Amino acid sequence: MTRASSRDFWIFWAGETVSNLGSSFTLFALPLLIYQLTGSAVNLALSMAVTTLPSLLFGLLIGAWVDRLDRKRLMLLTNLGSALVIGSIPGLAAVGLEAHQSFFVAWLYGVSFVSAALKIAFDAGEFAALPSLVDKEKLVTANSRLQASYAAAQTLGPLLAGAALFVLPLPTLFLVDAASFLVSAGALSVIRTRFNAETRQEPQHLLQDIREGLSYVWRQPVLRAISTLALVLNVVITTTTAQLVLLATVAYHTNGQQLSLFYVAGSLGIVLFAPLAGPLRRRWSFSQVALGALLLMGGLLLALGLTPWYELAVLLWGLSQGAEMVFNLQTRSLRQEIVPNAFLGRVMSVAQVLAYTSIPLGAVGGGLVIEWVGAAQIARVFAAIGLLIILGALLFSRTALGHAERYHQEAGARPDPRASRWLPALQALLAGMWATVPLALPIIPYIALYGVTAPAAGLSPLETLVFSLLVFSGAILPAAQALQAGAPPLVVVGMIAVLNLRQMLYGAKLAPRLVRLRLRWRLLVCYCFTDESFGVTMRRAEEHGWDWRCWLFLIGSGLMMWIAAQGATVLGLVVGAQLPTSLALDFMPTLAYLCFMVLSIKGVASVLAALAAGGAAKGFMGLPLGLGTPAAILIGITVGVIIQRVRRPYALAWSKEGKVWQSGS
């Protein structure tokens, strides 16, 4: 950032902060005034609805205008226009027109409509202006500063406005907003930097501009992926904000004060997370931070939907809002980084139109779903939304969003020095998670049964969770069943030790490579050993050869299993024994193991090893403490080694005769 543009950014930021604080006064006062005048919920809803109309009607048009006009002048004029429009409310009230209720209410609707239209133009201009005010590598930090001040204003504004009502009449509050627009206009007028790049070609029809903008968004792979993801996310996420009150009331039986803590936590999450977006982006690539934030958000919402504790729910909600803000900041900044200056206004307007289309759809759709499943199921709806977000993040990691740095560099931004190392790492991690999804889903009913059995065996919910967390193995279910049947705790420990013996063998198998890792990585990798993770990782290693990505693939796979296992434990604790069993999903892991077994077969020796191990496992099923499985594995290995040794001399003799021979394994 040059000295001049740094100065200009801070002037811009200051003007925006004041303007946002003023706007939050209007956001507080306008619905209140309409309600005071009409006492009607329908009028309140109408006042909100008219603010979304301009975007749908003129959003694309305004975006095109922003790209062809002098943006700074346009923003300055929209500020002056907003000051005039908002200022008209106290003006009309002062001359006594407030008494003409119908006229005054219609005027208020008009003010909402016009100021929303002006705001679209200003927002598109702001989006397009920022790349002129800061260097590309500082866009995330600049955006996060603007968003943090916006979130702080949204929290503080209504409080200040409420306090001001003690000394001022309601219409006067709008003067604060009008004055704040004048401050913002003043700030813009002293900024020296131009907001437009000098690249404008000969003028063309406005509709041609709009078509060009839409076509650009659609043809640019990253923009297309971001727009599609934003559309999907808006539809899904809107329900969480729209139905937060229902969740708090139904799931946690909150009173008004407790409910307000959810909103405070949400704002705090945004204010605290927004400043992290810049440092995170400096350390990791766009794909890692954006998709990581999305995964985190999904996980937090999933946990929110499953947790029975109010305090934890408030914390999870706050964190999820912060994670969402980090995601939004990354995508916003990336658009500013990769889109040519001449298209910025139109790209922003497309995003706004998509948002204003999908948010009402999501709100209504979510409401209908909740009505269909019943309000009592609201927590499960939140959990399902969390799961959808996780799946969405995994799915979109396979699109251009998963390797956005390529386009970032094509656009001339500073190459991310860490991207070359971290991007493949993230891709391997996500690939591991993705590969394990079909294996993780079937364990949910199995582990959920543990969540039901453990409390019945005398464990508190906390003990149940900690047990699952620390042991992280399918052995917890037989252990809980043994406890329920009255087995002494030491026997249960022995049972877990025996059942997990095969995981020691997995460690032994990978030991020659494992010992080359740093200790903390070794411990993390070992914690991630599950049958499923080991299976998919070995398969990947056979396909692509063993390299460092295999470790991250294994960790990703383990992470997916971990999410499923811990989520299922909470699910079992909360839902109890109501889980459906008719689909026999518990059969799916068996099929997966069978599939891994088939794919591990490389010759006669391994076929016989599999048959011996399988037969022995069947025969040893009655052995105590689950000793049958490790014993069967050892038998299988022994048979495989013996067959291989017996066959080797024949193989050598055969090859001496000049024949081609495929060895046992």
Added chain:
Amino acid sequence: MAIWVMIGLAALASNGERSLFGLLPASWQLPQRVRDALDFLPVSAFAALAFPGLLPTAAPLPSLSASKLLAAFVAAYVAWLSRGWGIKGLPFVLLVGMGVYWLDVWVS
């Protein structure tokens, strides 16, 4: 208190076993014979995990076992045919296996 001790010991046992070979010094290596033998670990481990689920010792519903066996055969065959797809073929194999199982249960 006894429960917390049990949880602690179970965590120690479980993670200790997992990490045992990861905690060994870098210079230490398993004997070559053992490493060769462990080539048979994946196939043996997955066979030992899969077979008991296919052949329950005391099957109260023989048709259910038959359905699972049939589904397992088909899934194994599909897994073998689609081995060129690698790990990406797994969801397909699971889908086919579960589909055959559900179909057979539904028909019978």
